[in-house]
Amino acid sequence: MFGKVKRVLIGRPMKSAELEAEKLGKLKALAILSSDALSSVAYGTEQILLVLMVAGFAALWYSVPISIAVLGLLVILVISYRQTIFAYPTGGGAYIVAKDNLGQASSLIAGGSLLVDYVLTVAVSSSAGTDAITSAFPILHDHRVLIALVMIVFLTLMNLRGVTESASVLAIPIYLFVISIFFLIISGVIKYMTGGIEAAAPEFGTTVSNVSLFLLLKAFSSGCSALTGVEAVSNAIPNFRQPAERNAAATLLMMGLILGGMFIGITLLAYWYGIRPSGTETVISQIARMTFGSGIIYYIIQGVTALILFLAANTAYSAFPLLAFMLAKDKYMPHMFMVRGDRLGFSNGIIFLSLASALLVIVFHGETDSLIPLYAVGVFIPFTLSQLGMMVRWIKLKPANWVLKLVINTIGMLTTLSITLIFIFTKFAQVWIIFIFLPIVVYVFYKIYIHYQNTAEQLRIDITIDKPQIKGNTIIIPVAGITRVVMNTISYAKTLSPNVVAVYVGFDDEAIRKMEDKWEQWDPGVRLIVLKSRYRSILGPLRRFIDTVEWKTSATDHITILIPQFVTKHWWESILHNQTSLLMRAYLINYKDVVVATVPYHLKS
Template sequence: MKRLVVGRRIRSDRLGEQQLPKRIALPVFASDPLSSVAYATQEILLILTLGGMAYLSMAPWIAVAIVVLLAVVVLSYRQVIHAYPSGGGSYEVASRNLGAGAGLVVAAALLVDYVMTVAVSVAAGVDNIISAAPELNAYRVLLNLGFVALLTAMNLRGVRESGRVFAVPTYLFVVGVLILIAVGFAEMLAGHPPVPESAGWQITPEPDHVGLTGIALVLLALRAFSSGCTALTGAEAISNGVPAFRPPKSENAARTMGLMGLLSITMFSGITALALLTHVRYVENTCDLIGFPGDCATSAQRTIIAQLAAAVFGGAHSIMFYYIQAATALILILAANTAYNGFPLLGSILAQHRYLPRQLHTRGDRLAFSNGIVLLAVVAGGLIWLYQGSVTALIQLYILGVFTSFTLSQTGMVRHWNRALLTRHDRLDRRRMHRSRLINAFGAVFTGLVLIVVTITKFTHGAYLVVIAIPLLFVMMRAIRRHYDRVAAQLAPEPGGMVLPSRIHAVVLVSQLHRPTLRALAYARATRPDTLTALTAAITPDDVRNLQDEWNDRGIPVALTVVEAPYRDLTESVLEYVAGVHHDHPRDLIVVYIPEYVVSRWWEHLLHNQSALRLKARLLFQRNVMVTSVPWQLDPGHADARAVTAEPRLPADTVRT
């Protein structure tokens, strides 16, 4: 099953073959910011229409502010790519220039952002599928979880293979949106403007959003702006994925970042302008629409891009309408692939720095960071299930982590250029650095203000959960690092070389006299310990007497020691005996040999060795105690009746007691 889903294993020396050309890297790392234009405009109108249609005049100015912000972020991260091409992105910039604490804040924010990217992108994609097929609304959560599982399986197959699959839908979406914008404006210039289905509908304003003035109106505009800033999500992913590009890595990554910014700005501006000029209506509660056909309580409103496609291309049954909807749904779902690349890469770097479990640094069969991919899928799937796949609910948890990393990253870049200017004296280099510092300083101030706005406007709508999650992740990563540091300090070799134990006491556990027991005794004697004890627990008196009789009849050259088990607990009896030996010989080493038989079928493990597993787990916590398993592999076929006579032969008695 694993080979069917993941594919054949790839050798480590073929890692270079997984590096990406620009045409594949664009859909792999930029599908999230490219796809967010499908719902960024929608989120702006969603907030403004809470007050009816009175505040829609603010939408163009909000869109202009978002375009400027997107341009600044793209230019700023191009500086990051050239200055830090190792792939740490915002985390590396903040760690090197602002300290480990700031780096961990950025890392926590990005991890939260990547999880939300998967949840929001998949939910938005399913929304567009439901817009084309409303009868699927009842299966919203199931569709979401199914797409998360599909994305996980594709990414487990490797970056290059998943990139090829995801490239086609991304380019289909970009071409489709550009055609939609071009045809829509051409129809306007020709005097036949498209008319969306909602253009004639009226909106019932929310009672507490009527007649807003002063600070209340400003807060509404800021909330709409913060919702529209979803257009910037995933913009930093390329700076985190520089190592995945083909050489020259920095140049290719910077060019891809520039192309991503150009396409995002063009598509977002075009969709927003087209939606405002054609008077598209979109509200949070469908029942607030006056003139909406059907039952507003059970029917879902079509997304803005779906309404525009139907208006521009001649109805909701045209080929181009279905093309736009299919391409939009695909890229919104595949936009989660940006997080599937960014989260495991960042997790690997954090694991390498000992801030996350080391398992996240391990590459899987297809040279992808499989553990990080699976962890991302589980957390994102849980959020989708918890919020029932609602984009409106999930998006409130979005953005905050994005602008936290943006702000700290750009602040760190300003300090980076300040340090570089102290060592460079060439006039052209200094002029370039001054220009770069100005870009990053402007970006830091701008994104910092947006972070404040987002925190204030979204806090009571769900963002408080992110405000809690980021510090918790920060504390958790610090605790993991302290643990690894403490373990490393204790495992460091002592000065003076290896210290030998004074004496070795061997204890062989005996439950019954069979071939595994004889092998364990033979192996223990072969190691020549200072003392050797065959130990059994008196759980059932009759069984102990029978064991002693058989032991004497066979002439085993090791005395059988019986310990009491008044509560029929083997583990406690053995632990008490071992503790007594340790008390009498605190500087000596105790080796406990546990005979086990190994079965050939997975389900047979449930029938054997359960007591041994519990005992080993307890013994591992005892000081100066070593546990040695002595396996006996069972034949998966029929038993050999002569096997009982072919028992291991014990070596001559060499125990020094």
């Protein structure tokens, strides 16, 4: 039953040879990997205005120069990450750059920050998408968390179906969003220029007495949330068709141009229209309503905006599993993240990302503003480490034009470091938790690595010296009575070894006497050992008996515990029976030098 449901939801299993067909071209990759960055247009300008409103309406003109500064930072990041793509065409972004140039600790900080950032990406995107829906339909405001969780489930299923299939479906609304926003910008500019709307903007260049440098830096750092997701292309180069690095670099450039145009356009319209940030209606909703009224075009723009905000999470679904794979390959995350699922995606990474982000949405009650500062800090730390790592690389290798490349990455590093520090100082009350959570993540990486190293050391053999030891086999069969299940197990045990004993644990003298009499009458050719349990425990007496046998025979024999177990025809029927055999197996499997096996007996009806 589970298999049938899985096939309907996810699709047929794909052969490993089909992996190359799952690679992305530039247009699909632009949609999937840029959705996070492009969606930030929906809230980047709003974050700037929210900070400036503290100083009053007259201070909103500062949003224009602040947005131009954010645009300049975008140019630096695009140029810097194009260099990273060509230098590290295998992907991995900041993690690989830091690992290669800055050492283990820096790479784990970068990797941990990116993983946390991708979880926050899904949480922020689903929350922001919900805000767009509730702006158009206020009656749904109390159901924000449920709407966000439904969309996370939808994205999970889409990505479990494979990269190509999800890209084909999700690219449509993403490109509709780009077209809609540029249509809104062009229409808004024409309406403003032709006097179709009354000028409501505060006078540009007006001195506002209560605007401080601290406030401007805080607004700038808030606007930099529009740059989250820029690094995703460099992380996911293996998802591109060949030549992968060229296609990735072209995709990054296209993303930068589209993002920059939309961001500055929305900011200018917000200033010209005199938009004030509202707790119940987004900035884009206000601009669209003032430009087109409350008609069909307004609802189309709100609809595609909600979609892009939801689908922005797809960037994380593309990048998180790949980064988790690389960390797992280096033994810093569980090996389960290296396994490809039926549709050739890293399914465990996708599912883990969904569960973690859903938990965040529930904890923060779907409040986007509470998540964005954490989200932005999580991405600017890897930004900075990536730029620093590239600086070290150019200094070490000194390739052609290395001085120019060094200057570009130095400017990028100083800028992103400044933004990180601004975030920390201006929004410490909102981001302090990352200074607790991130060290915990890095510590977990170290503990996982140490475990894998210790495990490898204990499992490693010298093939010139270490040889298998030949021993006998003493088989112990725990029995609860005389049944076909027990007979089946004894029959199998006799094919393995002549040293077979059955063990019965009784709770009272009467039950023990009856079992001994029936066993003697049956006479299966196997000795019965009877143990009495005063506290009605089966595992305690059985453990002590195994300890005794192990002590006597460990030098000459292996000890095998064969557990008889019947298997019901229908899954629900197993609930009607006690699970003693399962508990026994779970308990005994941890024993040193004891083999535990289950001998199944299938019931026909």
